[in-house]
Amino acid sequence: MPYVNIKITREGATPEQKATLIKGVTDLLYTVLNKDPATTFVVIDEVALEDWGVGGLPVDAYRRKVGEKS
Amino acid sequence: MPYVNIKITREGATPEQKATLIKGVTDLLYTVLNKDPATTFVVIDEVALEDWGVGGLPVDAYRRKVGEKS
Amino acid sequence: MPYVNIKITREGATPEQKATLIKGVTDLLYTVLNKDPATTFVVIDEVALEDWGVGGLPVDAYRRKVGEKS
Amino acid sequence: MPYVNIKITREGATPEQKATLIKGVTDLLYTVLNKDPATTFVVIDEVALEDWGVGGLPVDAYRRKVGEKS
Amino acid sequence: MPYVNIKITREGATPEQKATLIKGVTDLLYTVLNKDPATTFVVIDEVALEDWGVGGLPVDAYRRKVGEKS
Amino acid sequence: MPYVNIKITREGATPEQKATLIKGVTDLLYTVLNKDPATTFVVIDEVALEDWGVGGLPVDAYRRKVGEKS
Numbered sequence: 001m002p003y004v005n006i007k008i009t010r011e012g013a014t015p016e017q018k019a020t021l022i023k024g025v026t027d028l029l030y031t032v033l034n035k036d037p038a039t040t041f042v043v044i045d046e047v048a049l050e051d052w053g054v055g056g057l058p059v060d061a062y063r064r065k066v067g068e069k070s
Numbered sequence: 071m072p073y074v075n076i077k078i079t080r081e082g083a084t085p086e087q088k089a090t091l092i093k094g095v096t097d098l099l100y101t102v103l104n105k106d107p108a109t110t111f112v113v114i115d116e117v118a119l120e121d122w123g124v125g126g127l128p129v130d131a132y133r134r135k136v137g138e139k140s
Numbered sequence: 141m142p143y144v145n146i147k148i149t150r151e152g153a154t155p156e157q158k159a160t161l162i163k164g165v166t167d168l169l170y171t172v173l174n175k176d177p178a179t180t181f182v183v184i185d186e187v188a189l190e191d192w193g194v195g196g197l198p199v200d201a202y203r204r205k206v207g208e209k210s
Numbered sequence: 211m212p213y214v215n216i217k218i219t220r221e222g223a224t225p226e227q228k229a230t231l232i233k234g235v236t237d238l239l240y241t242v243l244n245k246d247p248a249t250t251f252v253v254i255d256e257v258a259l260e261d262w263g264v265g266g267l268p269v270d271a272y273r274r275k276v277g278e279k280s
Numbered sequence: 281m282p283y284v285n286i287k288i289t290r291e292g293a294t295p296e297q298k299a300t301l302i303k304g305v306t307d308l309l310y311t312v313l314n315k316d317p318a319t320t321f322v323v324i325d326e327v328a329l330e331d332w333g334v335g336g337l338p339v340d341a342y343r344r345k346v347g348e349k350s
Numbered sequence: 351m352p353y354v355n356i357k358i359t360r361e362g363a364t365p366e367q368k369a370t371l372i373k374g375v376t377d378l379l380y381t382v383l384n385k386d387p388a389t390t391f392v393v394i395d396e397v398a399l400e401d402w403g404v405g406g407l408p409v410d411a412y413r414r415k416v417g418e419k420s
Contacts, residue, residue, distance in 0.1 A: 001181060001289065001332070001334055001339070002286060002287060002288045003143055003181055003183065003286075003287040004284065004285070004286050004287070005284070005285045006282060006283075006284050006309075007253060007282060007283040007284070008282045008309075008313065008315070009281065013313060015120045015128070017312050017313060018120055018121060018123075018128065019120075019123075019127065019128050019131070020312045021123075021308060021309070021312055021313075022123030022126060022127065022128060023123075023126045023127070024304075024308040024311075024312065025123075025305060025308065026123065026125070026126035027126060028301060028304040028305065028308070029286075029288075029301070031304075032297050032300045032301055032304065033288065033293060033297060033301075035288070037125050037126045038124070038125050039124075039179075039334070040123075040124065040125070040126070041122070041123065041124055041141060041143055041181065042122070042123035042124075043077060043117055043121060043122055043123075043143065044121040044122075044123075045117075045121070046121070047253055047255075050225045050228055050229075051228060051253060051254040051255070051256070052251070052252070052253055052254075052281070053228075053229075053231075053232030053233075053235075053236065053250075053251065053252035053253075053254075054248070054249075054250065054251055054252075054281055054319065055236070055247050055248050055250070056232060056233045056236035056237065056247045056250070057229065057232065057233070058225070058228065058229050058232060059281070061229070071149065071192070071194055071199070071391060072146060072147060072148045073146075073147040073353055073391055073393065074144065074145070074146050074147070075144070075145045076142060076143075076144050076169075077142060077143040077144070078142045078169075078173065078175070079141065083173060085260045085268070087172050087173060088260055088261060088263075088268065089260075089263075089267065089268050089271070090172045091168060091169070091172055091173075091263075092263030092266060092267065092268060093263075093266045093267070094164075094168040094171075094172065095165060095168065095263075096263065096265070096266035097266065098161060098164040098165065098168070099146075099148075099161070101164075102157050102160045102161055102164065103148065103153060103157060103161075105148070107265050107266045108264070108265050109194070109264075109389075110263075110264065110265070110266070111262070111263065111264055111351060111353055111391065112262070112263035112264075113217060113257055113261060113262055113263075113353065114261040114262075114263075115257075115261070116261070122141070124141055124179070129141070147393060155330045155338070158330055158331060158333075158338065159330075159333075159337065159338050159341070161333075162333030162336060162337065162338060163333075163336045163337070165333075166333065166335070166336035167336060177335050177336045178334070178335050179334075180333075180334065180335070180336070181332070181333065181334055182332070182333035182334075183287060183327055183331060183332055183333075184331040184332075184333075185327075185331070186331070187393055187395075190365045190368055190369075191368060191393060191394040191395070191396070192391070192392070192393055192394075193368075193369075193371075193372030193373075193375075193376065193390075193391065193392035193393075193394075194388070194389075194390065194391055194392075195376070195387050195388050195390070196372060196373045196376035196377065196387045196390070197369065197372065197373070198365070198368065198369050198372060201369070211321060211359065211402070211404055211409070212356060212357060212358045213283055213321055213323065213356075213357040214354065214355070214356050214357070215354070215355045216352060216353075216354050216379075217352060217353040217354070218352045218379075218383065218385070219351065223383060227382050227383060230382045231378060231379070231382055231383075234374075234378040234381075234382065235375060235378065238371060238374040238375065238378070239356075239358075239371070241374075242367050242370045242371055242374065243358065243363060243367060243371075245358070249319075249404070251281060251283055251321065253283065262351070264351055264389070269351070295400045295408070298400055298401060298403075298408065299400075299403075299407065299408050299411070301403075302403030302406060302407065302408060303403075303406045303407070305403075306403065306405070306406035307406065317405050317406045318404070318405050319404075320403075320404065320405070320406070321402070321403065321404055322402070322403035322404075323357060323397055323401060323402055323403075324401040324402075324403075325397075325401070326401070
């Protein structure tokens with residue numbers, strides 16, 4: 001009965017992409033650890049850019065600084 | 071000084087229901103472990119249906135498949 | 141399909157007390173929001189005193205300072 | 211590669227204040243534990259007042275009762 | 281820069297299985313959302329059976345009751 | 351009443367270093383957002399190297415690959 005929490009920045013992930021994440025993680029736990037999909041929970045949190053920091057900066061400021069995209 | 075996080079799908083829980091959850095969990099921790107309510111935090115997260123997966127599917131797709139309601 | 145995480149300081153909670161917490165929270169979610177116990181997860185984390193801070197101090201130092209117990 | 215999650219009640223924290231939190235926590239981890247800022251993540255969650263409980267009450271009801279502000 | 285937390289019951293997952301989970305989740309986020317693996321964090325928590333509840337019971341009691349394994 | 355969770359790899363952080371983190375985060379929230387230290391909780395989780403992944407690898411394998419230290 002795994003519980004998986006995925007946090008990503010809010011940048012337009014579609015319901016279809018989220019469904020693919022949910023299926024992918026659930027399949028992975030079944031394949032690797034034989035966890036029953038019926039009791040595998042996956043919760044996705046989308047986090048606003050201003051609420052996510054890396055390198056000591058909010059994500060958008062960080063990206064402007066280092067030219068990163070992820 | 072417990073910290074409790076309750077995640078539920080976003081389906082119209084009212085402020086009154088949330089207040090009942092907060093009181094119920096706080097009382098429980100006092101009764102069972104003698105935890106001081108004044109330093110018991112309860113945080114409720116409501117999660118959109120498309121962001122919660124079970125059985126490898128987003129909740130609404132899962133419910134359509136198995137006829138479950140919870 | 142709620143997910144509940146309870147964090148308490150590690151101070152000797154017994155398996156029986158944990159089972160009481162699990163049952164109490166699960167019953168509460170069923171009573172208040174009609175959540176199916178079969179898909180209600182409760183995860184308890186016990187946190188070492190040195191890893192929990194309040195008032196700017198680790199819990200044990202804080203308790204010595206304010207004479208609190210919880 | 212620390213991961214820090216800061217949960218606060220939603221009461222008008224500005225992007226500038228959030229950026230200050232992100233920088234402050236990142237600097238702290240560098241200073242105390244020599245953690246590389248480039249791999250330090252900080253995620254801020256703002257929680258609605260009705261979703262945060264303390265003292266067995268939602269925050270606003272709790273504040274009315276005890277005259278607290280924080 | 282995703283952050284993924286996987287919680288499973290503590291039942292002997294090997295370092296190799298954990299490495300497979302880490303790789304699988306990271307690849308999934310790259311494939312579905314083009315997330316850079318270099319800034320994808322995965323944290324695995326193994327939870328003692330007595331600390332995980334489902335159906336209002338600790339996992340081992342729940343399994344004895346329903347004959348489930350997952 | 352903020353709640354802060356700091357996750358770091360388990361690599362020998364001392365109780366004194368943890369106390370410095372607790373004080374630093376608490377002071378920061380007071381300075382930036384005027385949060386009362388008495389109701390600021392900080393919880394530190396130390397995560398085993400095999401349980402933390404980055405770049406699709408457990409931390410120690412990742413460090414061997416890229417020569418990183420953090």
